[in-house]
Every structure is written in C-alpha cells, then in structure tokens.
Amino acid sequence: MEKLRVAVVGYGNIGRYAVDAVNGAPDMKLVGIVRRQEDVPQGVFVPVADDIGKLPNVDVALLCVPTRSVEEHAKKCLKMGICTVDSYDIHESIYELKTSLNQAAKEGGAAAVISAGWDPGTDSVVRAIMLASAPFGLTHTDFGPGMSMGHTVAAKAIGGVKNALSMTMPMGYGVHRRDVYIELEDGADFEKVRKDLLCDPYFATSDTHVYEVDDVNVLIDKGHGVDMVRKGGAGKTQNQFFQWKMTIDNPALTSQIMVACARAARRQAPGAYTMLEFPLIDLLPGGREEIIRALV
Amino acid sequence: MEKLRVAVVGYGNIGRYAVDAVNGAPDMKLVGIVRRQEDVPQGVFVPVADDIGKLPNVDVALLCVPTRSVEEHAKKCLKMGICTVDSYDIHESIYELKTSLNQAAKEGGAAAVISAGWDPGTDSVVRAIMLASAPFGLTHTDFGPGMSMGHTVAAKAIGGVKNALSMTMPMGYGVHRRDVYIELEDGADFEKVRKDLLCDPYFATSDTHVYEVDDVNVLIDKGHGVDMVRKGGAGKTQNQFFQWKMTIDNPALTSQIMVACARAARRQAPGAYTMLEFPLIDLLPGGREEIIRALV
Numbered sequence: 001m002e003k004l005r006v007a008v009v010g011y012g013n014i015g016r017y018a019v020d021a022v023n024g025a026p027d028m029k030l031v032g033i034v035r036r037q038e039d040v041p042q043g044v045f046v047p048v049a050d051d052i053g054k055l056p057n058v059d060v061a062l063l064c065v066p067t068r069s070v071e072e073h074a075k076k077c078l079k080m081g082i083c084t085v086d087s088y089d090i091h092e093s094i095y096e097l098k099t100s101l102n103q104a105a106k107e108g109g110a111a112a113v114i115s116a117g118w119d120p121g122t123d124s125v126v127r128a129i130m131l132a133s134a135p136f137g138l139t140h141t142d143f144g145p146g147m148s149m150g151h152t153v154a155a156k157a158i159g160g161v162k163n164a165l166s167m168t169m170p171m172g173y174g175v176h177r178r179d180v181y182i183e184l185e186d187g188a189d190f191e192k193v194r195k196d197l198l199c200d201p202y203f204a205t206s207d208t209h210v211y212e213v214d215d216v217n218v219l220i221d222k223g224h225g226v227d228m229v230r231k232g233g234a235g236k237t238q239n240q241f242f243q244w245k246m247t248i249d250n251p252a253l254t255s256q257i258m259v260a261c262a263r264a265a266r267r268q269a270p271g272a273y274t275m276l277e278f279p280l281i282d283l284l285p286g287g288r289e290e291i292i293r294a295l296v
Numbered sequence: 297m298e299k300l301r302v303a304v305v306g307y308g309n310i311g312r313y314a315v316d317a318v319n320g321a322p323d324m325k326l327v328g329i330v331r332r333q334e335d336v337p338q339g340v341f342v343p344v345a346d347d348i349g350k351l352p353n354v355d356v357a358l359l360c361v362p363t364r365s366v367e368e369h370a371k372k373c374l375k376m377g378i379c380t381v382d383s384y385d386i387h388e389s390i391y392e393l394k395t396s397l398n399q400a401a402k403e404g405g406a407a408a409v410i411s412a413g414w415d416p417g418t419d420s421v422v423r424a425i426m427l428a429s430a431p432f433g434l435t436h437t438d439f440g441p442g443m444s445m446g447h448t449v450a451a452k453a454i455g456g457v458k459n460a461l462s463m464t465m466p467m468g469y470g471v472h473r474r475d476v477y478i479e480l481e482d483g484a485d486f487e488k489v490r491k492d493l494l495c496d497p498y499f500a501t502s503d504t505h506v507y508e509v510d511d512v513n514v515l516i517d518k519g520h521g522v523d524m525v526r527k528g529g530a531g532k533t534q535n536q537f538f539q540w541k542m543t544i545d546n547p548a549l550t551s552q553i554m555v556a557c558a559r560a561a562r563r564q565a566p567g568a569y570t571m572l573e574f575p576l577i578d579l580l581p582g583g584r585e586e587i588i589r590a591l592v
Contacts, residue, residue, distance in 0.1 A: 235316030
C-alpha cells in the first residue's frame with residue numbers, strides 16, 4: 001500500500017502532537033516539517049525546511065499555524081497541488097475561508113479540509129447529527145474546564161500583569177464563568193489590575209473571578225472538555241435527549257483530527273470542505289467493506 | 297422551492313411516526329402510504345395504496361417494513377427509479393444488503409440509504425468520529441433500559457407464555473442484564489417456564505431475571521437509550537474520553553432519522569450508501585452556506 005506523504009507545517013503546540021499522530025498512523029509517512037527556523041528540533045528525524053517547496057512529493061500539508069495565517073499557507077500549498085488540512089477556529093468567518101480556499105483548491109487541483117479540530121470540527125458533526133435527529137428543540141454547549149487562549153492573551157495585555165491564565169468554567173447549559181489567575185509585575189496593585197480586567201470587553205459580559213497567584217505556570221494543563229446537550233423532537237414527539245461529552249488533551253485531539261482529515265482531503269475532488277461536507281468513512285484507514293462491517 | 301415527494305411504505309409502529317415526521321419537515325410532502333390493506337387509517341389524509349406504483353411521482357420511499365422484507369421492497373422501488381431509505385438492523389449482513397441494493401440502485405438510477413436508524417445509523421456515525429479522534433483504545437456501548445424486540449419475541453415463543461416483555465438493562469461497559477416479564481397462560485407453571493426460558497439460546501449467555509406479572513401490556517413503553525463511551529488516544533497521548541448518550545422514543549427517532557436520510561438519498565449519485573458514506577450536511581434542510589454558518 002502506498003503511504004500518504006504528510007508534511008507538518010508549523011512546529012508549535014499542535015505541530016508537535018501532529019508529528020506523533022502522523023507517526024502513529026499506519027497509512028502515513030511523515031516526509032518533513034516546515035518551520036521558520038530550519039534547525040532540527042530535538043527528537044525529530046525527518047527533514048526540516050523553511051518552505052514546503054523544499055520537501056519532496058508532499059500529498060497533504062497539516063497547517064499547524066496560527067489561525068490568522070492559515071489562509072496564506074493554505075493557498076500556497078493548494079496552488080502547488082498539495083492538499084491541506086487546517087483547524088481554523090474563527091467561527092464567524094469559516095464560510096469566507098471556505099469560499100477563498102475553494103477557488104485556490106480548484107485552480108491547484110487539490111482539496112482543502114478546513115476547520116478540522118474539535119470545535120469547529122467534530123462538535124460541528126455532532127451538532128448536525130443532533131439536528132437531523134431532532135429538528136426542533138435547543139442545543140446547549142458547555143466548554144471546559146479548560147484554558148481559553150483568547151482570554152488568556154487578553155488578560156496578559158492588562159497593565160501590571162506579568163503572566164495570566166484564563167480558565168473557562170462550565171456553569172451548565174451554555175453559561176460559562178471565567179476564572180482568571182494573575183501573576184503581578186513588581187509593584188503592581190492587584191485591585192487596580194482586577195478592575196481593569198473586569199472592564200475589558202473580553203470579560204465584561206461574563207461572571208469573572210480574578211485570583212492573584214505567585215506562579216501561573218504551575219496551574220496550566222492542556223486538558224479541556226465539552227458537554228453538548230440537545231433536548232428536542234420531531235413530528236409529534238417531544239423530549240428526545242442527546243448528549244456528547246469529551247474530556248481530552250486539547251492540542252493532541254486537534255492534531256489527531258487533522259491527521260484523520262488528511263485521509264479525507266486526498267479522497268475528495270478539488271475544492272474546500274468542512275467536516276460536514278465529506279463522507280465520514282473517508283476519515284478512517286482501511287478498506288470500505290472492513291470499516292462498514294466493523295462500525296455500522 | 298420544489299418539495300421532496302415522500303411515500304411511507306408500511307404502516308406499523310415506525311410508519312405511523314414517519315408520517316408525523318414527514319408532515320413536520322418543511323421541505324417534504326407526504327404523497328401517500330403503501331400498506332397491504334388499502335383502507336385508509338384514521339387521521340390519514342393522503343392516498344393509501346397497496347402498491348407504490350399506484351402513487352404518483354414518488355421521489356423517496358421510506359421503507360417502514362420488517363427488516364427481513366427490506367431488500368425486496370427496496371429493489372422494487374429502486375428499479376422504478378424511486379430512492380429508498382430503510383432501517384435494516386441485522387448488523388452481520390448490512391454489507392451484503394449494500395452490495396445487493398447498490399446494483400439495483402445503479403440499474404434504476406436512484407440512491408438507497410440503508411440501515412438508517414440509531415443503531416445501526418447515528419451510533420455508527422458516532423463510532424466513526426470516536427475512532428477517528430482516538431485510533432487506539434476501547435469503545436463500549438450500553439443499550440437501554442429499553443424493550444428488546446428480538447428477545448421479547450423469543451420469550452413469547454416459550455410454551456406456557458401468554459405475553460412477555462424482555463427489557464435490556466445496561467450494567468455498564470457493554471454488559472447487559474435481561475429482565476423478562478411473563479404473563480402465563482392458564483394453568484402454566486412459572487418455574488417450568490422460567491427454566492425453559494433460561495435455556496433458550498437468546499437468554500442462555502446473559503444474566504437473565506424472570507418475573508411473573510398479571511398484565512404485561514401496562515409495562516411497555518417505547519423509550520430506549522444508548523450510552524457509548526470510548527477511552528483511547530493517538531500518537532503518544534492516552535486517556536482521551538468520549539461519550540455519546542441518548543434517552544429517546546425508539547420508533548420516533550428511527551423514523552426521524554429515516555426522514556433526514558430521505559434528503560441525503562436524493563442528493564447522492566445512484567448507488568447504496570450507509571450513513572458513513574455521504575456528507576452529513578445532506579441530512580439537513582436549507583442551503584449549504586446557511587447550515588455551515590449555523591453549525592460549524
């Protein structure tokens with residue numbers, strides 16, 4: 001069997017896990033890592049390049065880069081005929097990314113799977129199943145407990161803050177509390193920092209609790225969670241209840257979903273796809289008959 | 297917008313709910329019911345026929361018939377160019393049904409969606425998501441509490457049994473207990489019935505509890521449930537935890553999933569498909585952009 005030749009673009013949090021996930025996939029071969037510095041990180045035994053064009057015969061590129069630079073990287077790969085997978089997570093502009101990459105993908109003759117993570121991503125798929133199963137009713141999504149990257153960055157930007165961690169705490173049925181842990185700069189006043197933070201648009205509309213700590217770093221883990229429930233019905237039937245729950249290592253799950261989507265990318269016609277837009281059997285290794293016999 | 301013209305074939309437990317679900321779908325029109333007796337059931341205001349050929353311009357037939365007669369009904373419809381949806385539930389022979397209907401579907405120029413219920417069906421889709429998210433590990437599926445049709449029929453066949461109900465009770469991580477409620481025929485001996493039942497191959501391998509009751513019918517509800525968990529990982533990451541849980545009206549959910557799959561059937565190229573083999577966006581009414589903006 002010809003193995004899928006995969007490159008990991010970006011070697012941050014998700015990129016490191018992606019390397020492990022590709023190495024663990026029986027049908028893939030890691031052909032290289034693309035990062036700005038061409039030096040080889042410890043424990044890496046594949047070519048490292050500062051440009052994907054320098055790696056030989058890449059089938060799929062996993063774009064483990066910041067969300068805001070996904071489009072630029074994806075277009076470059078797609079134009080070279082390399083399929084891409086990203087975990088673009090700005091929900092409001094996913095459709096715009098799809099439109100933009102769809103054109104680039106068709107021009108390059110490759111496929112892009114976009115927003116392939118757990119939310120957006122597998123949670124989106126579960127939402128579709130829930131909605132198909134119960135067309136009327138309400139879906140609520142609780143996130144966490146887990147670190148919010150966006151809110152942590154916002155907290156770090158407040159004057160007097162040396163380091164910060166903003167945790168998303170699920171209070172049930174879609175309401176979240178923010179627990180913010182602050183390490184102060186020398187001489188900073190906690191009460192002033194606290195008030196400034198509570199006025200910040202990131203925190204002003206949520207119940208936010210602020211705590212002063214000596215060392216933020218010892219509080220950080222990469223675990224996260226989801227608890228999504230739908231109560232609804234169809235026809236004359238009420239009160240059908242569905243729940244999807246996960247407790248997971250965040251970057252590890254994101255990168256594994258990207259790896260599964262690399263298979264799907266190679267199996268689609270040129271174009272850009274969200275995870276709702278291709279058959280889910282395309283996520284899995286192995287033959288069609290074998291998968292259907294095992295799962296259906 | 298042209299509405300999808302849907303016929304309900306079979307007017308038993310699932311067929312009745314299917315009529316309600318089609319009537320509740322904004323993009324569908326119920327064009328008739330097919331049943332052996334051509335008399336019109338109470339509350340039905342559409343044509344009733346004993347042959348699908350007598351209903352005008354059917355796009356999709358929902359085959360709400362016993363599993364063992366699905367293939368025959370499906371082939372008849374497919375050859376007429378009518379798409380079909382069934383909830384065929386004999387897991388061991390789903391692939392054989394697919395192979396058989398795939399040929400008939402291609403010959404007739406229509407699509408068949410097979411095994412479209414909750415298990416097989418949406419549970420199969422969730423299993424695929426779990427496996428893609430954590431390629432190593434274990435998945436356990438607990439069913440119930442809910443009535444097992446097969447075990448109830450087996451219990452009713454024991455000598456001395458007037459009526460019976462076999463409930464599937466989830467004991468956790470894939471182990472089930474059978475609780476069997478027996479209404480005796482006049483003069484039958486409960487101890488003898490109990491022993492005969494425990495020797496029956498349907499019950500011999502499970503922990504089975506048998507109870508004598510005066511009236512089985514008052515114990516029956518159509519509720520059921522699933523609790524499916526996967527604990528596993530990818531790459532070097534262990535202990536990722538996923539859970540899918542439902543508490544549902546069984547025939548109501550089965551029929552609604554069939555209704556959603558009617559949309560998908562019309563959107564596929566001729567052939568036979570399990571729910572793993574078409575994009576899940578095809579289950580939902582409305583435009584592609586609108587769905588992606590709402591769910592992804």
